[in-house]
Amino acid sequence: MEALLTAAFLTALLAGAVAAGVPLLLAGLGEQMSEKAGVLNIGIEGMMLMGAYLGFLVAFESGNGALGFVAGMAGGMAVAFVMAILCVGLALNQIVIGIGLTLGVEGLTALLHHFQFSTTYPRLPAAWRMPVPGLVELPVIGPALFDRHPLVYLAFLLVPLLAWLYRRTALGLTLRAAGEKPAALDVAGIDVATVRFLAVLFTGAMAGLGGAFMANVAAGIFIPFMTGGAGFIGIVLAMLARGRPAWVLIGAVVFGGALSLTTALQVAGLNVPTDLIQMLPFAAVMAVLVLYGRKARLPAALGLPYVRGAR
Amino acid sequence: MVAAPSVPLGTMQAAATPARPVPATSPVVELLGVTKRFPGVLAVDHVDLALLPGEVHALLGENGAGKSTLVAMLSGLVEPDAGRIRVAGEERRIASPRAALQQGISTVFQHVMLVPTLTVLENLVLGMSWWRRPDRAELEQRLAGIRSAFGIALDLDQTTGELSLGEQQQIEIVRALLRRSRVLILDEATSMLTPQGADELGALMRRLVKSGLAVVFITHKLDEACRFGDRITVLRLGRKVGELAPEGLAAMDQAAAVEEVVGLMFGDRSIAEARAPRLRKAEGSPVLSVRGLTVTGATRLARADDVSFELRPGEILGIAGIDGNGQKQLAEALAGQRTAAAGSIVLDGRDITRAGVAERRRLGLRYLTDDRIGEGAVGGFPVATNAVLKEIGAPPFWSGGPFLLGGIERPGRIAAHARELIDRYDVRTPDEATPIGRLSGGNIQKVLLARELSGDARVVVFNKPTHGLDVQNIMASRNRIAAIADAGLAVLLISTDLEELLDVADRIAVMAAGRLTGIVANDEGARARIGALMIGRAA
Numbered sequence: 001m002e003a004l005l006t007a008a009f010l011t012a013l014l015a016g017a018v019a020a021g022v023p024l025l026l027a028g029l030g031e032q033m034s035e036k037a038g039v040l041n042i043g044i045e046g047m048m049l050m051g052a053y054l055g056f057l058v059a060f061e062s063g064n065g066a067l068g069f070v071a072g073m074a075g076g077m078a079v080a081f082v083m084a085i086l087c088v089g090l091a092l093n094q095i096v097i098g099i100g101l102t103l104g105v106e107g108l109t110a111l112l113h114h115f116q117f118s119t120t121y122p123r124l125p126a127a128w129r130m131p132v133p134g135l136v137e138l139p140v141i142g143p144a145l146f147d148r149h150p151l152v153y154l155a156f157l158l159v160p161l162l163a164w165l166y167r168r169t170a171l172g173l174t175l176r177a178a179g180e181k182p183a184a185l186d187v188a189g190i191d192v193a194t195v196r197f198l199a200v201l202f203t204g205a206m207a208g209l210g211g212a213f214m215a216n217v218a219a220g221i222f223i224p225f226m227t228g229g230a231g232f233i234g235i236v237l238a239m240l241a242r243g244r245p246a247w248v249l250i251g252a253v254v255f256g257g258a259l260s261l262t263t264a265l266q267v268a269g270l271n272v273p274t275d276l277i278q279m280l281p282f283a284a285v286m287a288v289l290v291l292y293g294r295k296a297r298l299p300a301a302l303g304l305p306y307v308r309g310a311r
Numbered sequence: 312m313v314a315a316p317s318v319p320l321g322t323m324q325a326a327a328t329p330a331r332p333v334p335a336t337s338p339v340v341e342l343l344g345v346t347k348r349f350p351g352v353l354a355v356d357h358v359d360l361a362l363l364p365g366e367v368h369a370l371l372g373e374n375g376a377g378k379s380t381l382v383a384m385l386s387g388l389v390e391p392d393a394g395r396i397r398v399a400g401e402e403r404r405i406a407s408p409r410a411a412l413q414q415g416i417s418t419v420f421q422h423v424m425l426v427p428t429l430t431v432l433e434n435l436v437l438g439m440s441w442w443r444r445p446d447r448a449e450l451e452q453r454l455a456g457i458r459s460a461f462g463i464a465l466d467l468d469q470t471t472g473e474l475s476l477g478e479q480q481q482i483e484i485v486r487a488l489l490r491r492s493r494v495l496i497l498d499e500a501t502s503m504l505t506p507q508g509a510d511e512l513g514a515l516m517r518r519l520v521k522s523g524l525a526v527v528f529i530t531h532k533l534d535e536a537c538r539f540g541d542r543i544t545v546l547r548l549g550r551k552v553g554e555l556a557p558e559g560l561a562a563m564d565q566a567a568a569v570e571e572v573v574g575l576m577f578g579d580r581s582i583a584e585a586r587a588p589r590l591r592k593a594e595g596s597p598v599l600s601v602r603g604l605t606v607t608g609a610t611r612l613a614r615a616d617d618v619s620f621e622l623r624p625g626e627i628l629g630i631a632g633i634d635g636n637g638q639k640q641l642a643e644a645l646a647g648q649r650t651a652a653a654g655s656i657v658l659d660g661r662d663i664t665r666a667g668v669a670e671r672r673r674l675g676l677r678y679l680t681d682d683r684i685g686e687g688a689v690g691g692f693p694v695a696t697n698a699v700l701k702e703i704g705a706p707p708f709w710s711g712g713p714f715l716l717g718g719i720e721r722p723g724r725i726a727a728h729a730r731e732l733i734d735r736y737d738v739r740t741p742d743e744a745t746p747i748g749r750l751s752g753g754n755i756q757k758v759l760l761a762r763e764l765s766g767d768a769r770v771v772v773f774n775k776p777t778h779g780l781d782v783q784n785i786m787a788s789r790n791r792i793a794a795i796a797d798a799g800l801a802v803l804l805i806s807t808d809l810e811e812l813l814d815v816a817d818r819i820a821v822m823a824a825g826r827l828t829g830i831v832a833n834d835e836g837a838r839a840r841i842g843a844l845m846i847g848r849a850a
Binding site: 191 | 388407408409412413418420424426427428429434436437438439
């Protein structure tokens with residue numbers, strides 16, 4: 001057991017938690033925006049996967065990492081755009097469309113990958129790291145937290161920024177009203193569809209970034225189905241967070257930690273069957289849902305399409 | 312278009328209001344020949360309407376008269392198929408709620424349009440600016456001005472959902488004032504208010520029009536239109552059938568004016584169909600005794616708290632009160648749909664406090680829900696199935712016997728039973744196989760009543776039985792309720808319509824914040840005593 005308490009193990013664990021947690025954080029924050037506005041965005045898994053695929057493709061072909069992230073974001077937003085047209089514009093069922101989009105993107109990216117990379121499996125060079133001067137010298141947390149890709153810092157900065165947006169700005173108020181009582185927002189003179197459309201696009205952007213991070217930074221390679229339910233965990237995080245970005249962060253660290261622990265424990269050579277270890281993150285999801293699921297406070301109009309005058 | 316008989320309207324609101332000047336300005340908003348068709352319905356048919364500043368314009372009509380559609384047109388929720396809208400003399404489209412607000416038309420809808428989870432302040436500023444919150448100090452200054460001019464005070468930091476509906480309505484009026492509206496539309500604004508609250512709203516409307524606003528007051532209540540309106544427009548089946556202008560104030564007294572309006576509203580039908588006097592009065596020992604019944608609820612108001620009463624055969628006990636003061640909790644506890652936290656219910660000497668829904672029904676305690684489609688019926692099922700919905704699987708409509716022999720449907724018997732009920736209760740339906748959801752509210756009500764009265768009924772609990780019905784069905788329902796009591800059944804009639812209770816009940820109890828604040832006999836002066844009980848404890 002001593003092996004578990006060494007600085008190297010803890011550093012690896014924390015670093016792994018961040019690498020696994022950042023996509024979850026981005027997805028959770030993105031989903032939270034949609035849910036605040038009243039759209040249950042089940043398509044987020046597909047948006048992440050599209051972000052991962054396009055992000056990797058562009059980064060690989062152009063050799064430009066930053067361009068890869070822009071492409072990942074655009075990919076997520078493109079799927080979100082379809083979702084918004086169908087679910088917000090045409091008021092179709094959000095759950096059916098979301099599942100359909102996720103399945104569609106899974107099939108599409110797997111197919112494209114098959115023709116492009118299935119023989120070569122190209123990898124990207126190691127991702128750019130931006131050490132924070134001073135802080136990087138700290139033991140354990142220094143290398144784990146402050147010697148990372150800039151997107152990591154950006155994701156963490158988004159947390160207070162979004163919290164401020166929701167609590168302190170008229171835009172946040174508008175979003176909350178769209179999710180709680182869209183009819184009231186409509187008669188107050190703000191177009192509900194526009195608000196929800198933009199919220200869904202934001203979700204797509206965040207999910208796309210998260211996907212691109214998974215492919216380009218965490219893995220350095222695109223593999224079909226590589227998001228592996230990260231988008232769905234993002235939905236769980238958003239639901240448990242009761243509208244607070246900070247709680248999404250906590251959730252992302254917990255789930256990211258659980259994912260990282262599976263790797264770290266295997267590396268540490270703990271004498272436990274790997275199947276058991278690999279169950280850990282999912283057991284964590286179940287445990288958290290059992291403990292806190294009932295306390296999730298969701299917007300009153302979540303999942304309900306809004307059609308003016310239909311009362 | 313029917314020529315509008317312009318009848319001089321007497322000074323009907325003389326009581327509290329001094330004579331007011333006749334406004335001689337041009338209309339702020341004019342509707343010219345507007346028409347709106349929905350699938351199968353001509354909701355509004357070539358209606359002209361002029362809204363003048365300084366005037367309370369009452370729009371009066373029954374359900375389906377087209378009031379709501381007119382409101383929707385003015386507030387930008389629907390656009391007319393034909394006709395024109397002029398704002399301040401210029402032709403305009405009102406294509407969205409935003410456009411309506413920009414033209415200075417604000418609406419207080421029948422159902423509160425505030426976000427319950429936001430604070431009062433947040434609801435006031437909702438929709439005003441996308442990117443920043445207005446300066447709180449500036450807002451407070453303007454609110455102080457509104458308070459001194461109109462007497463409305465708000466606590467900005469309260470959560471809106473915790474306020475009473477009357478208070479929420481005031482928030483909406485203040486919001487309209489903050490937007491510097493020229494026209495304020497109040498859609499069925501008194502439906503959620505106590506009689507006192509309605510009078511206060513009337514006084515507020517007076518102050519609002521004095522400041523130059525045009526107020527549109529939509530109602531289906533005749534006396535309110537006459538008390539509060541300077542001008543009354545009467546709508547029937549989508550058409551404007553008359554307008555009473557304020558100019559000719561002279562001759563008519565209130566009774567004559569009411570008669571005139573009634574004539575316009577119902578054509579040659581009379582609302583006050585003579586009802587045979589009640590045949591018998593309560594007799595014998597109580598069939599239902601409720602002692603200290605307590606039901607917990609989600610909010611302070613929505614619960615029943617230490618409710619006690621007795622009900623004798625042949626008696627109608629009315630429960631009056633503002634909606635949401637525990638009436639539904641009480642009704643569901645009696646029906647067995649909610650568990651009593653304390654107290655006892657005794658039916659015919661038998662304690663049924665712990666009995667389930669089916670057992671209570673079998674013992675003769677029947678409940679007619681106010682939620683006809685949501686909980687009373689399955690909309691997509693045929694009338695015949697709905698008529699036996701509470702006896703599913705039981706003989707004689709399903710076969711008896713153990714295991715596989717039991718519970719097999721007998722369609723012939725179900726259909727025959729339904730045809731008999733349709734005949735006896737005069738249900739207007741193509742046949743017994745028609746999905747019940749296609750029938751009108753009044754006919755669904757008849758089917759549910761037929762279902763509850765079948766078998767050996769002893770006590771019938773009605774929860775808002777005439778809610779949402781039109782005048783003719785309301786009258787028919789009241790007659791039927793009276794007839795049920797005359798037949799020797801005990802009736803508990805929960806209603807938010809005081810007139811209904813004064814019309815048919817023998818005794819009337821007032822419920823406020825979950826408690827029965829008093830029970831009075833329905834005789835001379837009952838109205839005043841009930842009013843006192845309502846304000847005594849009402850939230």
